[in-house]
Amino acid sequence: MKVFVTGASGYIGQAVVKELLDNGHSVLGMxxxxxxxxxxxxxxxxxxxxTLEETDKVLEGVRQSDGVIHLAFNxxxxxxxxxxxxxxxxxxAMCEALEGTQKPLLITSGILIVDLPAGALAKEDSPCKTVAQSPRAASEDAVRKAAQKGVRAAIVRLSQVHDVHRQGLISYAIALGKEKGELAWVGSGESQIAAVHLSDAARLYRLALERAEAGAVYHGVGESGVKAADIVRAAGKRLGLPVRSIAAQEAGAYFGWLNMMASSDMPASSERTQQQLNWTPRGPGLLHDLDNLA
Structure with missing residues (x-):
């Protein structure tokens, strides 16, 4: 099929474009x-x-294609x-343009959108935060409403997508640590962060597009949980930076807007996704990529 990909030239977008082309699809990349x-x-x-602000132009791309993968975000x-x-x-607007067509649409969300107590395992059917709790929940809500109207729209929730070059929000934490001259985790460091290799994430998007069901939620998770202290130690060793624990009371001042991720404890499962899509993550783990940072 001809697939319209927003964010096609980005980090994940490039991998998705290659995956689609390598598997017989054509790509219209924004x-x-x-x-x-x-x-x-x-x-x-x-x-x-x-651009994302040019809605009419974006919708032109949607209408020219057989399916849509929406990766772009400001x-x-x-x-x-x-x-x-x-x-x-x-x-x-994309959902409205696709009404009555049965063309698939995948939008991108994140595991941290799930509303569970700390340490609970986030699953595909776990409750989602409200828009008041997390503004990005609004896009998931839009997909669910469209699916009720028969639009073949689905959600891909990503964990921290990584290779040796980038590691999702962890990359921002590493950059912050370089500025401060040290890397830190919060409390005991036992809190867990889910992760997926870039190649596995790209394959997931391709399989989800080919088999998407209206209103489905797919989890891009290769490792259900990697401990925060292990992540920081691996990055610190590779970069030659000291590491330490900081108290929860200090975390906001140290991490700023990243505190949401740094202080979270949310392991996640992709068991249902793997079964539905016949998707098996097989890329290197997060710690491996941190050990080999480019």
Missing amino acids: ARSEEGIRLLQALGAEVHQA HDFSRFAQNCADDCALVS
Whole structure:
């Protein structure tokens, strides 16, 4: 099928584009910059030039394709709530454009959207936070409403996507540690973070698009939980930085907006996803990639 991919020139997007092309699909990749256009053309994708703010242009790409993977998101965390509202509006517009077509749409969310007590295992059917608790929940809500109208829209919740170059939000924590001259975990360091290798995440998107069911939730999880202290120690060893534990009371001042991730304890399962999609994660683990940071 011809697949429209937003965020196609990004870190995850490039891997998804390659996965789709390697498995017989064609790609219409959205890009906003000349660099992104050149990158997608080099991969062998057709390019659709548009920005997230140009809804009409984005919808042109949706209508030209047989399926849609929505990866793009504005990661300016200083205006996170507004970015989430904008994403919800775009997702809603995509869903409306796909009504009556049976074309699949995958949107991207995150494991941290799940509303469970600390340490509980997040599953595909676990309760989701409200929009008041997490603004990004609005996009998931939009998909659920569209699915009730027969739109073949589904949700991919990602854990921390990694290779030797990037490790999701952990990369921001590492950059912060470099600035501060030390890396830290909160409390005992026993809290857990779920992770998935980039190659496995890309394969998940491809399989989910091919088999998507309306309203389905898929979890991009390769490792259900990696301990925070182990993550910090691995990165510290590789970078030659000291590591330490900080008290929960200090975490907000140290981590800033990253405290949500740093202080969370949310292992996650992808058992149902693996069964439904015949998807088996097989990439290197998070600690392996941290040991070999590029």
